[in-house]
Amino acid sequence: MADRIDLNLTVNGADHRVSVHPFTRLLDVLREDLRLTGTKEGCGEGECGACTVLLNGQVVNSCLVPAVQAQGAVVVTVEGLADGERLSSLQAAFLAHNGAQCGFCTPGMLLSATDLIHRCPNPSDDQIRDGLAGNLCRCTGYAKILDAVHTAAEREAAR
């Protein structure tokens, strides 16, 4: 087995080529090789969802994705959500509703919610709960997050 493998991937619209250990996780590539530290590690076993990113448009726990599976992939992380200084509808709504308290689950929560609104433009409370069930938050009790997702969905629908 090779000591290192070359990995090509597109993250937040930028192409990257990195040389990594064959067993490296996508999470490590993002955080350590690309220094995109917005994506967090909370458990390392796919339970908490703090490391959620979009991989070729699909929601994944990046702690469970071997980097080799991201060969040639398109990845979106929390750093890719805003348009320059302009927050995405979800980011703005999380800020307005206090949907982020300690903020550690927030990046993963934002990615899961982005995917949810894309799939389900006008979600009910229960649909949001279902869509975010893989993202644990210990601060909010989730109500302010539900409010934020509703506000963002309405704003997106009005565009």
Next chain:
Amino acid sequence: MIGASSIRKEGRAKVLGTAIYTDDKFMSGALHGLTVRSEVPRGILRAIHFGEGIPWEEFTLVTAADIPGTNLVASVVDDQPFLVGIGEEITHSQQAVLLLAHADRHLAEKARRAVRLEIEELPAVLDIQSSLDLQPLIYGTSNLLKEIRIAKGDPDPIWAQAAHVIEGEYRTGAQEQMYIEPNAMLSVVEPKDGLLQVTVWGSLQCPYYVHGALKQLFGLPEKQVRVVAMEMGGAFGGKEDYPSVNGGHAALLAWKSGKPVRLIYDREEDLACTTKRHPSRTRLRTAFDADGNLLALEADFILDGGAYATLSPVVLSRGAVHAAGVYRCPHVRIHARAVATNTPPPGAFRGFGAPQSLFAMERHMDRCARKLGLDAVELRRKNFLRMGDTMATGQVIREDLDLAGLMDRALTAIGYRDKRAAFALTNPEDGPIKRGVGFSVFMHGCGFTGNGESHVASVAGVEGLADGTVAVLAASTEMGQGKNTVFAQIVAEALQLPVELVDTAPVDTDRVPNSGPTVASRSTMMVGRILEDAAIGFKQALVQQGFLAEPYTPETFQAAVAKAVAALGSLRCYGQYHRPPGLQWNDVTYQGDAYPTYSWACYAAEVAVDLDTYEVKVADFVAVQEVGRVVNPTLAAGQIEGGVAQGIGWGLWEEVTMQRGRMVNNQMTNYIIPTAMDLPRIQVVFLENAHAGGPGGAKGIGELPMDGPAPAVVNALENALGALRLDEVPMTPDRLLERCEEVTHG
């Protein structure tokens, strides 16, 4: 400013993913630190063996023999070593023995597994009763970490005379804080101007606790130690006392290696070895007259304190003071003990002893109502504390307290009467779903217990910056609760400025004074009050020095500050805690004003139990509280909602399973915290009764919501299922099944 839902100060960085938490801070050439721990609960460490196939010469290794200063973690009692040395006693299964560091994380992990500890095992104490029975003696002369007695009147003659005497025993389990960011530390130790300088950046609630611990560990003066609080991914007490341990470990590795060292726990290690909520056992005895008036109360309150004292003495103290609940009672005796066991030491967790004793009291009141044939609402109404009444410590209620009004508000909001009536009709029908509604009434003392605030004598201040804005100088940390925002609002209110002109200075012991630890629901009320004073002093100084004329606008104020900074260089004004007149406390007799004031609440829960699976769904939840003036309604509601979620989790699902003194479900997969699917929307109501001692009338808020949910939910379970032995939390499906079978099978 005060009373407005200002936007969270650091919120933008959090939603952008640019907020820097400890593990996000990059340091070139940093080593990865790891900890080798005992795997037996008690024994004598005889040797450390380093296995083959590891390039040990490349590693930095630290044992107890390397420690330059004192090998004891500075705490309430200095009894816990940073590392156990050869020939010394191991007292719990996660005891740290060896630290190692290497640049290659994978190799470091391989090396950890290659270390073998030779330990001569000794018999261990693993539960409360064995500790009380001295089977065997493991700590001091009595296995007691702390013992407290609180007495009012004399209950002894009452038991024989009273119409009813009711006894009960209640238990609560350990609970994990489960902050989403695991414990994390980063350290550099290097010479600066010829002197050793120890710096730790970390996920920590109390910079000056860690600062004190590092001074003692290295034997260094204040100036040579620096602690910086990074952005923190939740804490809930779990980063109150433990960071003195892992902060010390990171610094030892940095000192020995001469390189930056990261000590980032993975979730399994964090769950297995860091502090939890203390398990408890409470025995209550109450006497009532024929009308249901409470005549006497006796409480035997015991906490499992684990292997070292850590914060157990003060956790016990808060639990003991809250043990009599919110009821008027002429004769009270409280006996509280924290006992030593060979388990990893529990520590601070939101509520700090009060959730344990209040669970017992609020379950007991429902059981008493049932035994007395009275309604649980009316029994409480008859016995509530009111203005002028005296609590167990002799503290006189001086505020216009209306617990009955608070209770009625909560019961109306959840539809208590109608639901009780409806469920009484539907529950006897066939079908697996049984419904119930229940509630709890409780208080939480604001700030430290007793003389704590006087001992700390906190200092906080404000600083004018070159651009004319104002910075808050305090060691209080932001863990998600909203301290940055609330402090800015308090200072902005005092200075009559828009909140945008005030921000918080980095929490770095080189820059900010010791405003005390970020604990005990004390930051807004206690530190906020000091900041209010400091801000007013700051403004007066600007006026007296001729930089500012009143009345002023934000623009003229900003210009005045900029001009003053340019002229004077530095512009800081500090305030310090002063004990309000009239507050008295005796640490020996436990008599006096245990707290400057209390927050009060009634929480009501509706549950649906599925008797096919014994799963419990919380269908509705109402939280009504009186917390003085609310500084930021949106942030305050977030605190309540999050606290209620944690309280429901403790009541129903969150179980720490121990085997041989070791947590065996130390993964998020099998330690279950509430997800978005598991909770209803919580109705939060604030009744505002301004408190003279807090800034703008505020009281404490952070811990209160942890106290009420567990008893409210279990009381609702009793309404759904009838009189079962519902005396313990978490009331998991397994436990509930067992309790139901006790009734079925006798």
